[in-house]
Amino acid sequence: MNATVETLRNKLSADSIVDGGSLSERHFVDWSGEHPCAPIAVVRPRNIADISIIMQQCSRDRQPVVVQGGLTGLSGGATPRPGELAISLDRLVGIEELDAAAGTATVLAGTPLQAVQTAASEAGFLFPLDLGARGSCTIGGNIATNAGGNQVIRFGMMRSLVLGLEAVIADGTVVSSLNKMLKNNAGYDLKQLFIGTEGTLGIVTRATLRLYPLLPAKTTALCAVADFDAMIDLLHRLQAGIGGNLSAFEAMWDSYFGYVVEHVAGLRSPFDVRFPICVLVESEGSDARADHDRLEAVLADALAAGVLLDAAVARSEQDRENLWRIRDGIAEITPMLQPMLAFDVSLPIASMPSFLAQIDRAARARSESARLLVFGHVGDSNLHVAATTGREQDFPALRDIVYGTTGEHGGSVAAEHGVGTLRKQYLHYSRSAEEIALMRRLKGALDPLGILNPGRVIPD
Numbered sequence: 001m002n003a004t005v006e007t008l009r010n011k012l013s014a015d016s017i018v019d020g021g022s023l024s025e026r027h028f029v030d031w032s033g034e035h036p037c038a039p040i041a042v043v044r045p046r047n048i049a050d051i052s053i054i055m056q057q058c059s060r061d062r063q064p065v066v067v068q069g070g071l072t073g074l075s076g077g078a079t080p081r082p083g084e085l086a087i088s089l090d091r092l093v094g095i096e097e098l099d100a101a102a103g104t105a106t107v108l109a110g111t112p113l114q115a116v117q118t119a120a121s122e123a124g125f126l127f128p129l130d131l132g133a134r135g136s137c138t139i140g141g142n143i144a145t146n147a148g149g150n151q152v153i154r155f156g157m158m159r160s161l162v163l164g165l166e167a168v169i170a171d172g173t174v175v176s177s178l179n180k181m182l183k184n185n186a187g188y189d190l191k192q193l194f195i196g197t198e199g200t201l202g203i204v205t206r207a208t209l210r211l212y213p214l215l216p217a218k219t220t221a222l223c224a225v226a227d228f229d230a231m232i233d234l235l236h237r238l239q240a241g242i243g244g245n246l247s248a249f250e251a252m253w254d255s256y257f258g259y260v261v262e263h264v265a266g267l268r269s270p271f272d273v274r275f276p277i278c279v280l281v282e283s284e285g286s287d288a289r290a291d292h293d294r295l296e297a298v299l300a301d302a303l304a305a306g307v308l309l310d311a312a313v314a315r316s317e318q319d320r321e322n323l324w325r326i327r328d329g330i331a332e333i334t335p336m337l338q339p340m341l342a343f344d345v346s347l348p349i350a351s352m353p354s355f356l357a358q359i360d361r362a363a364r365a366r367s368e369s370a371r372l373l374v375f376g377h378v379g380d381s382n383l384h385v386a387a388t389t390g391r392e393q394d395f396p397a398l399r400d401i402v403y404g405t406t407g408e409h410g411g412s413v414a415a416e417h418g419v420g421t422l423r424k425q426y427l428h429y430s431r432s433a434e435e436i437a438l439m440r441r442l443k444g445a446l447d448p449l450g451i452l453n454p455g456r457v458i459p460d
C-alpha cells in the first residue's frame, strides 16, 4: 500500500484512483511499446484543482509522477518507470470557449486533437495541426511534444498554434497564462516553458489555440523527380508559384514508395514506371478552380524545364485519398518490416543527400540485408527513416549510425516525437554540454525535488 495513494484516496472523489487489479494495461506503455511498466496507481483528476492537490501531495511525499495524455507518444515519455504514479488527463476533456472574434479555441488539455479540429470546422474555422494519431492524441500531449505532422510547412508546429496556456507545476501551483492576443511582450513568454518540454516542467491543463479560416479547396498532386536537387528546385518553384497555399510537400524515396505500392493491398501508383523520388504536393486555398490552375501552371513550367519527370494531379477525392494512403502507408508496412526502427530526424536540407548516403553505407557495412526506407516532410527539414537488418541485435548499432551521422551534420535527433526516455542518451549529438546544463538548471528551478516526469529528456 502506498501512502501517497491512500492520502489521495481521501482527498479526491472515489472514482479518481484506479489501482491493484483494476489497473488497465493501457497505462503501462505508450505507442513506442518499449519497456512496459505498471504504475503504482492511475489518478484521474476531474479538474485543475484536483491536479493541484495531487502535485501538492506528491511534493510533500516526494512521490514521482508520470503524466499521460492519449499515450500515442513514440519516445517512451508517458510510459511509467518503476514506482511512479500515473496522472491520466482522460477526464480533463472539453472545449471551453470558441471565440470567433479572436479566432481562438480554449480547450482542456485531455481533449483529443480530432475533437478540436471538428469543433473548429463546425464553427467555420480550421485548426491546422494534423497527424495520424488525431483520434487518440490529446492537446496536452501535442503541446508537451510540440507535435508537427502534415501541414507544418504552412502553419508551423504546435508551438505556433498555442497563444496561451495554463499549467500546474511540481509544487501544485497553477500558472494561468491564457493569452488570446497575437502580440504580448509583457515579460517572459512563460508558455514556452511548457511547449515541447514533454511534461518535465509542468502539467499542461488548458490551452488557448489559434484558429485559421476554413480553406475549402484542396489540390493534390504526385510529382516525380530524378534526384534530390530537382526535388529542392521543385520546392522553391512551388513556394514562389503558389506561395502561402503550399500546405504539404511530402517526399518519398523509391525505397519507401516502391515498397508501399508493392506491399499494401489496394494501393496503386499513378505512374507506370518507377522514379527515384516522388513528392506528394498539396495546395490549400479558397478558390478551387484558380488554385488548381496555379498549381498546374507551376508543374507545367517545371516539366518544361526538365525539373519534373512526370506528375499526376488528383481529379477526385478518391484520387487524393489514394495519394495520401501511399504517404501514410508506413502504418501498414510497419508490421511487415519487423524488427524495425523508426527514425525521425531533422537535417539542414543541403546535408540530406550525403547524410542518406552515409547511413546507407554504414548500415550495409553492418549487415548485407540492411534496408532503409526513406520519406519525410522535406520542406520542414524532417526525414523519416525506417531501418531494418532483420535482426534486433543490430538496433544499438543502427541507432549509433543514424544519430551519430545526424550529429555530424548539425541535425536534430528528435524532429517531431520528442526525446522521452528512448532518445535521451543521444541528446548530446544535437545539443551542446552548455545547452544540456541549462536544461538541467531549468528543471531544477521548476521541479527541485525531481518528481515530475523524472528521467525523461535530460540525460542522467
Ligand SMILES: Cc1cc2nc3c(=O)[nH]c(=O)nc-3n(C[C@H](O)[C@H](O)[C@H](O)COP(=O)(O)OP(=O)(O)OC[C@H]3O[C@@H](n4cnc5c(N)ncnc54)[C@H](O)[C@@H]3O)c2cc1C
Pocket (backbone or CB within 6 Å): 030, 031, 066, 067, 068, 069, 070, 071, 072, 073, 074, 076, 077, 078, 089, 109, 110, 130, 131, 132, 133, 136, 137, 138, 139, 140, 141, 142, 143, 144, 145, 146, 147, 148, 149, 150, 198, 199, 200, 202, 203, 204, 205, 331, 416, 417, 420, 453, 456
Ligand atoms: C500513428 C501515429 C502517427 C503519429 N504522427 C505524428 C506526427 O505526424 N507528428 C508528430 O509530431 N507526432 C506524431 N505521432 C506521435 C504522437 O501522436 C504525438 O507525440 C502526440 O503529440 C502525443 O500526444 P498524446 O496525448 O498521445 O501524448 P502522450 O503519449 O500521452 O504523452 C507524450 C508526452 O507528453 C507528456 N504529456 C502528455 N500530456 C501532457 C500534459 N497535459 N502536460 C504535460 N505533459 C504531458 C507525457 O508525459 C509524455 O512525455 C504519431 C503517433 C502515432 C501513433
